[in-house]
Amino acid sequence: MEPNAIPVFSLTDETPPTPAGLKALDNEDRAVITTVANKLQEKHKDVIFSTKVLPSRTLVNFYNLNALSIEELRRINICNHRIKKLEIHFSSATLNLTLWKKEKPPRAKERKNVGTNETKNMKRAVTSFVEKQASTIRESDERVIRAVLRVLLRWTWGSAASNVVCHQDGDRYSFTAKNLRTVSFKQLQELVELGDYVQGVRVNIKEKCAAFYVERTTSYIQENRAKRRRT
Amino acid sequence: MPLLSAQSESKHSEEFRSHIKSSLCQAIGAFTYGENVDMMLSEVGRTTGRDGYIFEIHHVFTLNEGMLSTFRHLFQNDFVDDFDQDIDFENNLIRFTVYFCDTGQKNKRGCYMYKAFFSFNNPCLYYGLLCIWNPTRYLSFL
Numbered sequence: 001m002e003p004n005a006i007p008v009f010s011l012t013d014e015t016p017p018t019p020a021g022l023k024a025l026d027n028e029d030r031a032v033i034t035t036v037a038n039k040l041q042e043k044h045k046d047v048i049f050s051t052k053v054l055p056s057r058t059l060v061n062f063y064n065l066n067a068l069s070i071e072e073l074r075r076i077n078i079c080n081h082r083i084k085k086l087e088i089h090f091s092s093a094t095l096n097l098t099l100w101k102k103e104k105p106p107r108a109k110e111r112k113n114v115g116t117n118e119t120k121n122m123k124r125a126v127t128s129f130v131e132k133q134a135s136t137i138r139e140s141d142e143r144v145i146r147a148v149l150r151v152l153l154r155w156t157w158g159s160a161a162s163n164v165v166c167h168q169d170g171d172r173y174s175f176t177a178k179n180l181r182t183v184s185f186k187q188l189q190e191l192v193e194l195g196d197y198v199q200g201v202r203v204n205i206k207e208k209c210a211a212f213y214v215e216r217t218t219s220y221i222q223e224n225r226a227k228r229r230r231t
Numbered sequence: 232m233p234l235l236s237a238q239s240e241s242k243h244s245e246e247f248r249s250h251i252k253s254s255l256c257q258a259i260g261a262f263t264y265g266e267n268v269d270m271m272l273s274e275v276g277r278t279t280g281r282d283g284y285i286f287e288i289h290h291v292f293t294l295n296e297g298m299l300s301t302f303r304h305l306f307q308n309d310f311v312d313d314f315d316q317d318i319d320f321e322n323n324l325i326r327f328t329v330y331f332c333d334t335g336q337k338n339k340r341g342c343y344m345y346k347a348f349f350s351f352n353n354p355c356l357y358y359g360l361l362c363i364w365n366p367t368r369y370l371s372f373l
Contacts (some may be wrong), residue, residue: 084329121237121280132233153235153279159328160276160285161236178232179276 018042025051028056029099032080036097039075040065055101057084062095070192070201073185086185122153129164136168141216144197145173148214151191152177171216178209238282247310247331248274248284254305255286261301266292275326281312283330291323302327309368 025033035051040047046064068088076097077086085098126149130137137145149164155177156162163178183203192198193214201212238244245296255272263270275285288302293298299316302325306314312332350356361369 118280125235125237125279127240129233129235149235156235156279159278161234161279163232164235165232177235181275197359 004106008101009173025053026057026101028082029053032082032099033060034099035079036060036083037062039072039079040095043072057101057151058099060097061092062097063093065093065095065205067202067204067206069203070188073188077185088183088203088205090180090182090205093205095205109128118157122150122157125153126150136166137173138168138216141173141214144195144214147194148175148191148198151187151194154190155183155187156180173214173216174211175214176209176211178207180208180210183210234277236277236279238277238280241282243333244282244331245312247329250308251284251305251311251329255288255302258301258305259288260352275315278328278330281330282333283328286327286329287326288325289323290327294318294325297323339355 029051033051037047037049040062044065047062048064049060049062051061052059073086077083080099082099082101083097084100085096087096087098088094089096126146129149130142130146145166152162152164152175159181162180165176165178167174172193188201188203188210192201197215197217199213199215201210203210242326252272252274259270261316263370271289273287273289275287277284295344303314303316306327306329311329313330316325317328358369
């Protein structure tokens with residue numbers, strides 16, 4: 001996207017954006033962008049955005065964002081059914097939104113089979129990390145931590161590896177994944193869906209990292225024991 | 232800070248990385264003119280799955296086949312197993328993911344194959360087997 005070609009509108013100004021700049025946008029697009037921008041503006045006062053209208057979709061980039069929580073992203077995602085992609089690009093420090101104008105043509109879905117080598121490599125990477133952090137990770141929590149690490153590894157698989165910092169503070173493990181390139185809402189959702197023990201997922205765009213907590217609960221420990229007893 | 236990657240940093244990969252970086256720097260230097268005067272190289276980091284490294288060339292405003300083929304030519308080395316090339320038009324950058332090959336393992340594999348080839352192609356081996364099978368018949372030739 002060429003910076004000169006994009007109309008950039010400030011949301012902090014009381015005066016509405018120039019009509020000339022909005023002419024390129026449809027009414028529907030304008031409504032969605034205004035809703036999302038208002039939601040973002042509640043917490044981030046200096047947020048500005050740029051748009052690019054393509055025949056199939058409209059790309060919207062939001063700038064001047066410091067940190068975003070999963071709740072905020074969830075609220076943006078449910079704004080409209082046309083929001084198909086919600087990604088955070090750390091290199092350009094933007095939140096990218098893709099609005100599809102029409103439905104994508106139906107395409108046969110390819111089932112991606114993860115090769116045995118890849119699975120082995122993932123397992124090896126997670127194991128080596130857990131071994132390095134053996135002093136901080138308790139044996140009873142290892143299974144949960146492995147699942148969390150596998151999700152983090154899937155985020156960066158095929159691209160640059162992330163630096164993961166793990167701290168234990170009582171019954172809480174705090175994770176910070178640094179050196180990330182992009183994170184999508186779906187990926188963050190995948191992490192949250194692991195269980196209730198993953199909490200406080202937030203993305204810091206300025207510091208280019210994603211942070212979250214893993215709460216130590218008795219539920220999964222007891223589940224593990226029950227399974228062991230059965231075998 | 233622990234890196235979440237399947238590959239650990241080795242001496243070979245560090246050597247390869249520095250070699251690739253220096254050659255990329257030289258190649259970029261030859262193309263920094265006109266609109267690409269601000270072109271710069273940045274190291275993104277190690278790859279997760281295989282032993283490799285990601286490099287990015289920023290501020291690329293004009294791109295031609297000559298430039299791309301020069302960059303591609305740099306990766307035709309013995310120690311480069313494979314590479315991926317992505318052009319990000321939005322951010323005006325080219326991303327190269329270079330996968331290094333494990334030279335130690337390759338050499339070993341070659342060595343084993345060489346040994347196996349010569350041991351199984353040795354006629355003495357088959358003559359020996361024949362001698363064991365029927366010593367009276369085949370030992371008489373010696």
